[in-house]
Amino acid sequence: MSAAQARTIVGMSGGVDSSVAALHLRDAGEPIAGLFMQNWADDGSGDCRAEDDRRDAVAVSGRLGIQIHFRDFSGEYWAGVFEHFLAEYAAGRTPNPDVLCNREIKFKHFLDAARDLGAQYIATGHYARVEASAGRHLLLRAVDRSKDQSYFLHQLGQAQLAATRFPLGGLIKRDVRQMALDAGLPTAAKKDSTGICFIGERDFREFLGRYLPAREGEMRTPDGEVIGRHSGVFYFTLGQREGLNIGGVRGFEAAPWYVVGKDVAGNVLYVDQGADSPWLQSHALRSEPAHWIAGAPPSARFTCTAQTRYRQHDEACEVSVREDGTLEVRFARPQRAVTPGQSLVLYDGDVCLGGAVIATTDAPLEERLKAQAA
Template sequence: MSTARTIVGMSGGVDSSVAALRLRDSGESIAGLFMQNWADDGTGECRAEDDRRDAVAVCGRLGIPIHFRDFSSEYWAGVFEHFLAEYAAGRTPNPDVLCNREIKFKHFLDAARELGAERIATGHYARVVHEGGRSHLLRGRDRGKDQSYFLHQLGQAQLAATVFPLGDLPKPEVRRIAAEAGLPTAAKKDSTGICFIGERDFREFLSTYLPARPGRIRTPDGRDIGGHAGVFYFTLGQREGLNIGGVRGFEAAPWYVVGKDVASNVLYVDQGHDTLWLQSRTLRSGTAHWIADTPPARRFQCTAQTRYRQPDQACEVHVGDDGCLAVQFQEAQRAVTPGQSVVFYDGDDCLGGAVIDSTDAPLEQRLQNHAA
């Protein structure tokens, strides 16, 4: 049993290191906890062991105890199986959103409480404000690093028991603080992508779980211009990995994924970053999650992001009787992708969000009508 009031999620990176340092220096009673979320799949690419060593070293430097928990089975059931099912269906899921909801702010929070702590802290770039008995999730002050997009599935109980010590800091300041304190993670490169994939080629990783299913690449008007290894390896707006050379009758310009027909195993592409085939003005979502437990109104205006780090997009949200959403944007949006999250904001206040089900992009509409 720990006597610490706050348990800090130690990832082995500079952000969680400085989060722990700031709490310790404020006089808070803290301990660290390292979570293993992915079991070694035999490829040896996941950096879990290096991260574990770094987390131990940082806690040693700070003079705080560290605990260890293995959540890999919970991660598999709560995050990874959904991840695979979505890709197999031709959608593009966001495992970071699910990982935060299912692991970091559920199993980690439970583990911290079992250790006798009252709350948890992480190195996320976000802020929590408590007003009038309610908790608000706010963007981090460093808009370039703000991670509220990935945290929009958190609820009142989770936010009431969470601290984000880096919410008011820009990233360069975090690295400066780490260097001044002599933390071994001060210059460590930020992890990118999905933890369980590591530095591997994404298609190669996915193919071990979703075997290649070769099919054809076509233009929206039906011209066959090549082959692909599997539609689920691609996402809307993607340019890399298409391996389309010079095509007779087309200019030498980049090709972009504009649609996927999983049933027919056809990948649709077009030229031009802003091709009309990638544009949509409305989307429909699954049941929304609201941080305040309820939506601001049945119909309201706000801003939204349909992907991480996207500038605010003005929109109107209509909440259906079933909790699902219809969202109308003021301006056309590029490559809004089913399976990803749409997240809503009122200024810096994150209202909540939902998983995108469909859009009115022209090719998606055509494929839906054909399927019907």
Template sequence: MSAPRTVVGVSGGVDSSVAALLLVRTGEPVAGLFMQNWDDDGSGECRAEEDRRDAVAVCGRLGIPFHFRNFSREYWAGVFEHFLAEYAAGRTPNPDVLCNREVKFKHFLAAARELGAERIATGHYARVAFEGGRWRLLRGADRDKDQSYFLHQLGQEQLAATVFPIGHLPKAEVRRIAREAGLPTHAKKDSTGICFIGERDFRQFLGRYLPAQPGEIRDPQGVRIGTHPGVFYFTLGQREGLNIGGVRGRPAAPWYVVGKDVAANILYVDQDRDSPWLMSREVRTEAMHWIEGAPPAAEFACTAQIRYRQEEQACRVRVQDDGTLRVRFDRPQRAATPGQSLVLYDGPACLGGAVIAATDAPVPGRSGPAERTVR
């Protein structure tokens, strides 16, 4: 059997199934590879085995070879340990970004090359273009499904060896193609969240690795409101899970997390969804990753997202000597969160991204404004 030119990451979902189908229709040699990134922890919540069976069925339907690789050890070391460390520090990490960089476009790419392939393909809603001698990552045509935000850590080597066969299609068209082709995944529900958490309660899962450390909930002025099971279970702007009942002298309105003091184990809350304690105009990042290898200028205007599916926000970027960024937004941003990713765009082109380190939002519990970082 000849080596495949392209190995498709078949996840058992409709998107990767159609990505494989479209490549098969070009007539080139294609193979599928299923990645297991998390070992079953006995909870029965991870759908890896069900997804694997669906991936096998799709490859059988398409008449292409099926391969399997277990990357759970690599995922633990490259993604999950960082995930836990960030939460323990009071930050809010994005494991999908690291999974793409450390597993899907590193170990998967290496496995595909071991099989003799020249390139890999996935079912991501994104596009790749070669312009001006450089590879560019572009948004997917379906703005609601665009996943370039999660791919911002890719570089020239990965993009040169990657195709996104469905990046030019809307989701509805992907479903239609799958249905008309009789693919067994055509009506399968999209997966949400993180595989290793599945449908279970997030706090319950995290508590297996970061034991509860109860502490006080206070308002921004330091008045005690209630208690919490651990500050690392919460993120800025969060409303759910606070379990704050009626508070004497306070309106019967929802409470929102507006700050965390990890060292003192204090969670700060406010009843204004757009509380001034949540709003920031400037963000400082860790070292920036540039998809094309370098910034377009030392200072420039572009748009940015501080979370997935956020509308693009106009901003001005200043590149620091140490490779970090200072980004000032035209409008105040709600709940810019240390540990999350700030991703820059020039039109449809993703320039790259970096982890948010701090913001200029006021810090609850202090008498004056200060740059917010996790204490």
């Protein structure tokens, strides 16, 4: 099939989901071709499996009898995603590169490449749905809520959604696996990828240390007692338990420790015992300027549900839109480990309204550190 005949270009990642997305469209009679995106330049570590994924994407395309194209977006990824990733960690925040990758790469440069090939639409293996309603395109959660990825897609706009198809949005993951098996696709039993490609299977702290050199400092309780040392505050995120290496501490019970705050300027990591430490709780947050999928918020003040991290249960909240586009959000019940740099994503039932990057919260330790810095 020539590129001119393909009305839809499928982003072929070499995984089972994109493989079945292509299978589903082909079997429905849609003229398709595939496109494999290289988003990370090989750093010689052998930890990023891009070449294996490329071979699998080629094998699937051959099995389906469709043409496959290749594009190298590693330069765009570095400038549009990775540099932001490093800047956020250096500032002591915890970014979500998957959100930026979708906005800057998969639904921008990939979409442009598909149009250059003469296609009208792109398709991916994301678990989400798009529906047209009253002249607008809605981003909906997937039928399989355990796999729903609308959280990572909340930065998309009307033009992108109008040109996008999500063939898996109405399917259940186990059925997707079975469809791949029944069709004899070589990715049928392939393990789902997790985490960030450019980190791969390697140690996160070792990888980040290549770009943000470690600077040791004190680990303290919220009361200021020094109980250990850390290898760099930006290696840790709120609510984290692993990697603290705190042994028995005199005067404290033998219970797990969790990160409850970071003072980047002072190079201090704050920890406390208990997964539900009061130092991890917040009732409200303020965001950076929000993105609205419909182009505008429902109103200046409204109630909805929200997620402050992927796969979180819906949390009721009230949203106030400020004149500068930022949001003030108050939750109906306390929230654990709401983390600056992560994404706040808003929903009305299954409809994703949009979202924003979390700037600050009213968690007790964060409030104290802000007051000290003022």
